[in-house]
Amino acid sequence: MQGYRYLDDTAILRLDAEKCIGCGNCLEVCPHRLFTLNDGKARITDGNACMECGACARNCPVEALFVNPDDGCGCAHYIINSWLARVLNKQSNGCGC
Amino acid sequence: MARLATRLSWRDRLGTIAVRSGLRRNSYLMVPGLYCLGEPDGNSPVLVTGNYKLSVDTVRQELAGHHLWLLVVDTRGINVWCAGGKGTFSAAEVAYQVQNSGLAQLVNHRQLILPQLSANGVRAGELKKLCGFLGRFGPILATDLPEYLRRGEADEAMRSVTFRLSERAVLIPVEICLLWKKLLLASLLFFLLSGISPEFFTVEAALRRGTTLALANAAAIFAGAIATPLLLPWLPFRQFWLKGAVLGLLAGLIFVTVAGEGLARLELLALLLWIGGCASYLAMCFTGSTPYTSLSGVAKEMRRGLPFQIGTALLALLLWLAAPFF
Ligand code: SF4
Numbered sequence: 001m002q003g004y005r006y007l008d009d010t011a012i013l014r015l016d017a018e019k020c021i022g023c024g025n026c027l028e029v030c031p032h033r034l035f036t037l038n039d040g041k042a043r044i045t046d047g048n049a050c051m052e053c054g055a056c057a058r059n060c061p062v063e064a065l066f067v068n069p070d071d072g073c074g075c076a077h078y079i080i081n082s083w084l085a086r087v088l089n090k091q092s093n094g095c096g097c
Numbered sequence: 098m099a100r101l102a103t104r105l106s107w108r109d110r111l112g113t114i115a116v117r118s119g120l121r122r123n124s125y126l127m128v129p130g131l132y133c134l135g136e137p138d139g140n141s142p143v144l145v146t147g148n149y150k151l152s153v154d155t156v157r158q159e160l161a162g163h164h165l166w167l168l169v170v171d172t173r174g175i176n177v178w179c180a181g182g183k184g185t186f187s188a189a190e191v192a193y194q195v196q197n198s199g200l201a202q203l204v205n206h207r208q209l210i211l212p213q214l215s216a217n218g219v220r221a222g223e224l225k226k227l228c229g230f231l232g233r234f235g236p237i238l239a240t241d242l243p244e245y246l247r248r249g250e251a252d253e254a255m256r257s258v259t260f261r262l263s264e265r266a267v268l269i270p271v272e273i274c275l276l277w278k279k280l281l282l283a284s285l286l287f288f289l290l291s292g293i294s295p296e297f298f299t300v301e302a303a304l305r306r307g308t309t310l311a312l313a314n315a316a317a318i319f320a321g322a323i324a325t326p327l328l329l330p331w332l333p334f335r336q337f338w339l340k341g342a343v344l345g346l347l348a349g350l351i352f353v354t355v356a357g358e359g360l361a362r363l364e365l366l367a368l369l370l371w372i373g374g375c376a377s378y379l380a381m382c383f384t385g386s387t388p389y390t391s392l393s394g395v396a397k398e399m400r401r402g403l404p405f406q407i408g409t410a411l412l413a414l415l416l417w418l419a420a421p422f423f
């Protein structure tokens with residue numbers, strides 16, 4: 001994504017090349033275009049640009065992809081609420097968006 | 098079956114303004130189901146979208162002159178992107194609406210065009226099994242739909258998410274309006290705190306110093322919730338709390354220079370810290386609206402940003418309270 005760069009070595013995105021069958025779904029859905037297909041296997045080109053949306057993992061037919069499964073839309077309110085919930089031992093009430 | 102107009106009425110436009118400004122946030126929805134755009138027949142394409150009315154309004158406006166079916170699924174009035182993440186925009190929900198609307202009897206083909214940004218919720222491969230329709234992902238933006246329909250496929254540009262100035266700008270009013278309640282409460286507190294003086298409580302001081310503090314808040318909001326989103330790609334640092342802190346301290350410096358006459362040193366320092374800390378917090382909250390910040394990254398920067406913000410706020414408050422006694 002031109003002009004934007006977030007933190008390096010932080011996003012959780014893993015590809016198990018063993019399992020990959022080269023269907024190309026991840027190439028299609030990734031909104032940051034982070035995959036290529038070489039010799040029938042997907043490859044991550046720039047894992048640091050991943051925003052953990054989970055689209056690739058959701059559409060991989062063989063579970064070759066793993067993305068940080070913590071859902072919520074990546075907003076600060078959501079994280080504060082979930083931290084508070086952990087401290088207070090209560091159910092988090094999401095982020096309200 | 099309901100036919101949707103491809104031009105927005107004045108009511109639609111008012112509604113859009115209301116949602117965009119945060120007045121109506123969680124209740125702007127449409128009844129889910131199948132709708133027509135133009136005069137679709139058995140060969141017309143079927144587009145799928147969520148029942149957030151803004152999504153539907155954008156889609157139908159972009160497709161003026163086209164004849165097609167619009168399947169609106171129940172995402173509880175949330176936009177496609179967040180709904181996918183929350184699991185409401187799912188293959189099961191799409192399949193349910195397909196069956197419920199009797200789509201199979203209305204069209205000869207078996208294809209659905211889904212918004213690409215619903216891919217975090219919809220496993221397209223499951224749709225075939227669930228409802229007999231093949232799910233394909235269309236472009237990210239509704240503006241690209243006509244081009245996509247003409248070509249039958251999306252190119253790389255249509256599949257890449259963007260965050261242009263205009264896309265950032267429309268997010269600002271909501272962010273600010275969500276702050277109203279907190280602001281009102283804070284202002285009340287500020288007036289009370291500002292009145293504390295060696296003579297116990299002075300109404301004159303409460304009004305004078307309280308107003309200064311309220312104005313400082315406006316400066317913080319301007320730096321953190323307006324300038325940060327607008328200037329985002331050009332600000333130094335990758336972490337949002339730092340971007341906000343930089344702009345906040347800058348705004349704070351300008352503020353104390355312009356509005357600092359007659360204030361004590363401690364008060365000036367308090368204002369500077371307060372504006373810097375608040376702007377940092379507001380900028381950090383904006384991560385939730387961008388399409389490139391990962392949840393892991395936001396959590397990481399919050400572990401650094403929150404202590405800074407809480408620290409500056411407490412220190413500012415302390416200095417502000419102490420100032421009349423020196
Ligand atoms: S999680 Fe989203 S951004 Fe990250 S690689 Fe997968 S599709 Fe791309």
Ligand code: SF4
Binds near residue numbers: 023026042059060061
């Ligand atoms: S979606 Fe899964 S199987 Fe298909 S190319 Fe990507 S990693 Fe490989």
